[in-house]
Amino acid sequence: MESLLNLSLAGETRVRVLQITDTHLFAEKHETLLGVNTWDSYQAVLAAIRASQRECDLVVATGDLAQDHSSAAYQHFAEGIAGFDAPCVWLPGNHDFQPAMYSALQDAGISPVKRVFAGDHWQVLMLDSQVFGVPHGELSEFQLEWLEQRLTETPERFTLLLLHHHPLPAGCSWLDQHSLRNAGALDRVLMRFPRVKNLLCGHIHQEMDVDWNGRRMMATPSTCVQFKPHCANFTLDTIAPGWRWLELHADGTLTTEVCRLDGAEFRPDTASEGY
Numbered sequence: 486m487e488s489l490l491n492l493s494l495a496g497e498t499r500v501r502v503l504q505i506t507d508t509h510l511f512a513e514k515h516e517t518l519l520g521v522n523t524w525d526s527y528q529a530v531l532a533a534i535r536a537s538q539r540e541c542d543l544v545v546a547t548g549d550l551a552q553d554h555s556s557a558a559y560q561h562f563a564e565g566i567a568g569f570d571a572p573c574v575w576l577p578g579n580h581d582f583q584p585a586m587y588s589a590l591q592d593a594g595i596s597p598v599k600r601v602f603a604g605d606h607w608q609v610l611m612l613d614s615q616v617f618g619v620p621h622g623e624l625s626e627f628q629l630e631w632l633e634q635r636l637t638e639t640p641e642r643f644t645l646l647l648l649h650h651h652p653l654p655a656g657c658s659w660l661d662q663h664s665l666r667n668a669g670a671l672d673r674v675l676m677r678f679p680r681v682k683n684l685l686c687g688h689i690h691q692e693m694d695v696d697w698n699g700r701r702m703m704a705t706p707s708t709c710v711q712f713k714p715h716c717a718n719f720t721l722d723t724i725a726p727g728w729r730w731l732e733l734h735a736d737g738t739l740t741t742e743v744c745r746l747d748g749a750e751f752r753p754d755t756a757s758e759g760y
């Protein structure tokens with residue numbers, strides 16, 4: 486039996502989803518990525534979310550949760566998430582080490598489930614686009630078949646589809662070489678399912694909200710370093726870390742908002758040439 490998280494919404498007609506992505510945490514909380522302490526920026530993001538006092542039904546974490554493959558980094562991620570009442574679900578990014586990710590998060594009470602029924606009208610599906618050891622993404626035959634089967638089972642539900650890698654160019658050539666390589670295969674599956682109108686990614690460390698063959702494709706700022714839009718070569722941005730809210734409505738429509746920290750505390754070292 487396929488494992489499934491069933492979210493009942495206690496009379497609410499909309500589903501409120503919080504996306505956190507690309508936390509790039511380390512085993513040691515003092516470690517930095519390109520001059521940014523990723524634990525501190527993650528903590529600052531969580532504090533800002535708490536201060537906003539917005540209700541949340543589900544937290545989705547879209548990969549690159551750890552930078553160093555360590556179990557401790559995933560434990561730190563879970564320590565932050567424990568502050569939410571809502572359940573959290575996750576998918577892997579290119580930097581993640583799934584054996585440690587799976588067990589450290591599971592031990593901390595974060596389920597590895599990849600399908601959520603959210604109320605009566607929506608489902609959230611999480612894909613694994615990781616190709617271990619390289620930055621680009623690809624969906625295996627298994628992933629594509631899993632997706633097709635899940636969508637075939639639930640023709641009446643609207644689907645929010647999550648994956649780490651962006652399926653179409655973001656406009657940064659250096660990053661676009663690390664995109665989802667077989668986006669055409671995903672497109673061919675989705676063509677048969679008109680109730681999949683919204684896709685949500687991480688990976689590109691910047692906000693994106695574009696049309697992909699009649700679907701909405703969104704990406705979200707990282708909780709740590711940001712990449713500057715429309716750059717041919719690796720370029721960091723000084724804009725603040727962020728996160729995304731989504732509301733899934735009973736009629737299949739979706740509203741969303743990207744939020745960022747105030748201030749300039751987490752500016753990266755813009756002289757860095759990569760990692």
Ligand SMILES: Nc1ncnc2c1ncn2[C@@H]1O[C@@H]2COP(=O)(O)O[C@H]2[C@H]1O
Pocket residue numbers: 507549579580620659660663688689719758759760
């Ligand atoms: N200078 C660079 N040129 C190309 N790719 C890079 C560079 N620096 C880092 N990367 C890779 O690009 C990826 C984009 O975001 P990630 O956090 O997945 O991890 C990054 C690295 O794997």
Ligand SMILES: [Fe+2]
Pocket residue numbers: 507549578579580649687688689
């Ligand atoms: Fe990534």
